Amino acid sequence: xxxxxxxxLFKNTSKYxxxxxxxxxxxxxxxxxxxxxxxxxxxxxFFKNVQIVFNNTLSNFDEICKFTISSSITVxxxxxxxxxxxxxxxxxxTSIELFNLCDQEYPLQKKRHSFEYLRTxxxxxxxxxxxxxxxxxxxxVAFLIHRYFQENGYVYLNSPIITCADCEGSAEMFNLTKFNxxxxxPQKDGKTDFSQDLFGKQTFITGTGQLHGETxxxxxxxxxxxxxxxxxxxxNTKTHANEFWMVEPEICFCDLEDLMDIEEDFLKYIxxxxxxxxxxxxxxxxxxxxxxxxxxxxxxxxxxFTRLDHKEAIDILKKADxxxxxxxxxxxxxxxxxxxxxTEYFNxxxxxxxxxxxxxxxxxxxxxxxxxxxxxxxxxxxxxxxMGGSQREENYEKIINRMKEINMxxxxxxxxxxxxxxxxxxxxxxGLGFERLLMYITGMENIRDVIPFPRTPGNCDF
Amino acid sequence: xxxxxxxxLFKNTSKYxxxxxxxxxxxxxxxxxxxxxxxxxxxxxFFKNVQIVFNNTLSNFDEICKFTISSSITVxxxxxxxxxxxxxxxxxxTSIELFNLCDQEYPLQKKRHSFEYLRTxxxxxxxxxxxxxxxxxxxxVAFLIHRYFQENGYVYLNSPIITCADCEGSAEMFNLTKFNxxxxxPQKDGKTDFSQDLFGKQTFITGTGQLHGETxxxxxxxxxxxxxxxxxxxxNTKTHANEFWMVEPEICFCDLEDLMDIEEDFLKYIxxxxxxxxxxxxxxxxxxxxxxxxxxxxxxxxxxFTRLDHKEAIDILKKADxxxxxxxxxxxxxxxxxxxxxTEYFNxxxxxxxxxxxxxxxxxxxxxxxxxxxxxxxxxxxxxxxMGGSQREENYEKIINRMKEINMxxxxxxxxxxxxxxxxxxxxxxGLGFERLLMYITGMENIRDVIPFPRTPGNCDF
Numbered sequence: 008x009x010x011x012x013x014x015x016l017f018k019n020t021s022k023y024x025x026x027x028x029x030x031x032x033x034x035x036x037x038x039x040x041x042x043x044x045x046x047x048x049x050x051x052x053f054f055k056n057v058q059i060v061f062n063n064t065l066s067n068f069d070e071i072c073k074f075t076i077s078s079s080i081t082v083x084x085x086x087x088x089x090x091x092x093x094x095x096x097x098x099x100x101t102s103i104e105l106f107n108l109c110d111q112e113y114p115l116q117k118k119r120h121s122f123e124y125l126r127t128x129x130x131x132x133x134x135x136x137x138x139x140x141x142x143x144x145x146x147x148v149a150f151l152i153h154r155y156f157q158e159n160g161y162v163y164l165n166s167p168i169i170t171c172a173d174c175e176g177s178a179e180m181f182n183l184t185k186f187n188x189x190x191x192x193p194q195k196d197g198k199t200d201f202s203q204d205l206f207g208k209q210t211f212i213t214g215t216g217q218l219h220g221e222t223x224x225x226x227x228x229x230x231x232x233x234x235x236x237x238x239x240x241x242x243n244t245k246t247h248a249n250e251f252w253m254v255e256p257e258i259c260f261c262d263l264e265d266l267m268d269i270e271e272d273f274l275k276y277i278x279x280x281x282x283x284x285x286x287x288x289x290x291x292x293x294x295x296x297x298x299x300x301x302x303x304x305x306x307x308x309x310x311x312f313t314r315l316d317h318k319e320a321i322d323i324l325k326k327a328d329x330x331x332x333x334x335x336x337x338x339x340x341x342x343x344x345x346x347x348x349x350t351e352y353f354n355x356x357x358x359x360x361x362x363x364x365x366x367x368x369x370x371x372x373x374x375x376x377x378x379x380x381x382x383x384x385x386x387x388x389x390x391x392x393x394m395g396g397s398q399r400e401e402n403y404e405k406i407i408n409r410m411k412e413i414n415m416x417x418x419x420x421x422x423x424x425x426x427x428x429x430x431x432x433x434x435x436x437x438g439l440g441f442e443r444l445l446m447y448i449t450g451m452e453n454i455r456d457v458i459p460f461p462r463t464p465g466n467c468d469f
Numbered sequence: 470x471x472x473x474x475x476x477x478l479f480k481n482t483s484k485y486x487x488x489x490x491x492x493x494x495x496x497x498x499x500x501x502x503x504x505x506x507x508x509x510x511x512x513x514x515f516f517k518n519v520q521i522v523f524n525n526t527l528s529n530f531d532e533i534c535k536f537t538i539s540s541s542i543t544v545x546x547x548x549x550x551x552x553x554x555x556x557x558x559x560x561x562x563t564s565i566e567l568f569n570l571c572d573q574e575y576p577l578q579k580k581r582h583s584f585e586y587l588r589t590x591x592x593x594x595x596x597x598x599x600x601x602x603x604x605x606x607x608x609x610v611a612f613l614i615h616r617y618f619q620e621n622g623y624v625y626l627n628s629p630i631i632t633c634a635d636c637e638g639s640a641e642m643f644n645l646t647k648f649n650x651x652x653x654x655p656q657k658d659g660k661t662d663f664s665q666d667l668f669g670k671q672t673f674i675t676g677t678g679q680l681h682g683e684t685x686x687x688x689x690x691x692x693x694x695x696x697x698x699x700x701x702x703x704x705n706t707k708t709h710a711n712e713f714w715m716v717e718p719e720i721c722f723c724d725l726e727d728l729m730d731i732e733e734d735f736l737k738y739i740x741x742x743x744x745x746x747x748x749x750x751x752x753x754x755x756x757x758x759x760x761x762x763x764x765x766x767x768x769x770x771x772x773x774f775t776r777l778d779h780k781e782a783i784d785i786l787k788k789a790d791x792x793x794x795x796x797x798x799x800x801x802x803x804x805x806x807x808x809x810x811x812t813e814y815f816n817x818x819x820x821x822x823x824x825x826x827x828x829x830x831x832x833x834x835x836x837x838x839x840x841x842x843x844x845x846x847x848x849x850x851x852x853x854x855x856m857g858g859s860q861r862e863e864n865y866e867k868i869i870n871r872m873k874e875i876n877m878x879x880x881x882x883x884x885x886x887x888x889x890x891x892x893x894x895x896x897x898x899x900g901l902g903f904e905r906l907l908m909y910i911t912g913m914e915n916i917r918d919v920i921p922f923p924r925t926p927g928n929c930d931f
Contacts, residue, residue, distance in 0.1 A: 031722040033892045051690030077892040078554050107893035133688035146625040153615050157699045160514050163608040167922040169712050171929045182647050185701045188644050189661050206929035224596035227665040228513030250631050260493040384598040422931050430495045430539040431569035460629040467633045467668035469884050
């Protein structure tokens with residue numbers, strides 16, 4: 008008598024035909040009549056439940072009929088194939104033992120709950136079908152990201168999250184301190200005395216691992232980071248959270264065209280494999296979260312991604328026969344409505360490249376035209392921008408001059424600038440917001456619903 | 470003419486025999502005589518260098534002879550097998566083009582540098598053999614951790630790092646705030662007014678994902694976390710850092726014995742696979758970092774781990790014919806010297822289980838004796854404790870009573886206690902300090918040397 012995972016039972020059912028097995032899990036539903044009953048059991052290993060049949064020959068039949076939803080039980084019984092029923096097999100129980108009777112107050116009774124309500128019980132919501140599907144997909148996609156990069160020779164870098172560098176603009180960074188904030192903060196000469204803090208200087212939580220990533224790329228050729236990112240944006244929108252995960256690959260000997268090849272290959276790999284590895288979860292999402300989700304995902308795998316300059320994108324937008332909320336302009340960013348139009352225009356994913364330099368970061372490769380940088384955003388139907396990348400400026404003089412132009416402190420980033428002095432290379436990288444990818448894959452519309460315990464302005468529970 | 474990774478060339482050399490290929494990378498050494506010269510080239514994809522032979526038939530021969538270490542170049546040439554030489558093949562260059570001549574100030578000239586010095590150039594040290602080996606092993610081990618858990622049906626949970634819960638003791642937690650620490654902090658009624666901070670309350674960086682992990686284990690059966698952890702300990706030792714990575718699995722329907730099975734299986738899987746996947750790197754570590762490293766690792770894979778009670782361990786220590794710096798006592802923790810003695814006594818890894826409850830955490834399963842809890846530490850020869858775990862107390866009354874006994878606020882952890890009301894299970898989990906495992910695997914003796922950009926008291930550079 009073997010203790011099995013439900014997943015194993017679903018994947019290799021015939022192996023257990025007519026065998027006696029033992030399962031442990033939680034009750035999803037109980038129904039009974041006078042002489043027999045059914046329990047839907049789940050142990051968390053698989054999206055689908057196992058049907059348990061029990062009858063009044065069991066000594067504790069009356070007790071079983073009163074078991075509550077989410078009670079934890081141990082079931083022993085025979086696996087019987089049921090080719091004519093809606094489930095492929097059922098377990099005819101020879102023994103059902105209770106471990107813990109779930110309290111009557113359990114908030115996830117068998118009815119629909121709003122996503123808003125479920126956010127107030129983030130510790131329980133992964134037990135619902137929707138969140139069970141979403142968070143298993145999250146886990147599988149995270150693994151696929153690692154697998155893609157490891158299979159392709161990238162080294163995983165754990166870039167530091169504590170930083171003293173102010174280069175990203177401290178306005179977006181959290182302060183990190185050991186100072187007791189309930190007491191007066193040490194002062195010296197009328198200023199905060201950070202020499203008394205743990206690191207002896209003011210420290211923040213960094214919003215990117217890119218700069219550190221570039222240093223490791225110049226040792227390993229190709230690296231990627233994948234870790235949490237904190238930002239202080241006070242935005243209460245469906246796409247903003249103050250804690251989220253980012254993927255940031257950096258590749259040496261790689262120009263903008265090579266980078267687009269990598270981004271396209273990467274995205275197709277993730278989508279193709281998650282379709283294969285999470286069929287039950289994505290079918291559920293297709294049915295209950297976003298219509299035609301699977302069709303959308305399959306289409307991306309089979310499409311060729313368009314590549315066009317920012318200028319060409321603006322040309323197309325200007326020619327479009329429609330009213331814009333935000334008028335498209337050559338020197339400016341694309342609005343959500345523009346991104347949408349462009350992906351619909353080309354009926355698939357679009358790389359928009361070579362952006363106006365004044366709206367992009369200092370480290371981006373300056374193009375020969377003196378006006379644009381070799382940046383690229385990937386726009387995807389139904390989600391807009393999901394990756395942003397660029398070729399990095401590898402010329403020491405050019406990057407220093409750009410930093411001075413925008414009044415950046417070059418001293419503080421000497422270590423970063425060293426890369427341009429000690430074996431500089433043509434190199435590129437991109438950033439992917441992990442949650443944005445998950446929203447795209449699952450069809451969930453609010454970032455709070457793809458993060459296990461979301462942190463947003465005013466919200467830090469659990 | 471194909472652009473290749475050096476790794477591909479080493480792994481499938483015969484495929485490229487007598488072919489013309491192109492490589493891009495950095496110069497490790499250049500030697501020349503009047504008519505020909507050698508370059509050792511590396512592109513970061515593989516631990517070993519490729520030998521390039523160039524001769525004075527190349528139009529830029531004189532220039533090449535002056536190339537500096539770490540200059541980035543493109544080499545085209547023919548792959549020639551050299552069965553009688555120390556390297557299996559070499560490239561006879563038909564063209565060598567410079568991309569960036571490395572500045573003469575480059576600090577990593579061909580001589581030995583101390584680890585202390587190399588920490589001051591953390592952005593360059595992965596280019597040295599030692600740190601190239603260490604950080605590639607770090608990447609491979611990280612992936613193996615994911616692969617082990619994913620192959621065994623665990624769901625990866627990104628537990629939040631921002632927390633409002635004070636249960637771990639805020640003394641060890643960093644404060645996280647959007648308040649400008651260079652200005653007076655908002656006050657109300659003589660106290661800090663956290664309602665004006667981003668989350669509307671005081672927030673910290675959490676030091677563990679365990680409690681959140683348990684909530685997800687009760688939905689998915691088995692989960693693991695793997696992410697950064699920040700702690701404020703003001704310790705300048707070889708084994709402490711303020712930012713490090715932790716792995717924390719939680720498993721339902723799993724008691725202490727099952728947990729030890731999992732820990733043993735997990736550790737053997739990691740060690741066995743890293744030996745296979747990083748032979749060049751570990752041979753280097755064996756030769757230059759720790760003698761007999763590989764033998765030590767192989768031995769762990771083939772040993773059976775001893776399991777004994779804390780009380781039995783103390784019995785053995787008390788009977789030992791030696792002087793202790795710290796006298797072993799039944800109610801107390803094991804000191805480093807005790808851990809060492811125990812692993813030597815059993816000549817292999819040892820699980821020490823059932824610890825005195827007063828020196829362990831509130832959530833651990835209370836044993837029937839009323840004195841001990843079902844905790845277990847895994848002690849490994851040469852490294853001491855590398856994993857700490859326990860069966861968790863699943864009984865609502867018992868855990869509440871224990872919390873009250875030690876004056877904990879139960880209200881704040883209501884969500885955590887809910888797990889004991891809504892389908893409680895026998896469940897267990899452990900924590901692994903990722904860097905401690907890496908020190909064990911590579912033989913490196915200072916935690917600062919297995920973290921890409923280490924943060925320790927007074928040190929937060931780069």
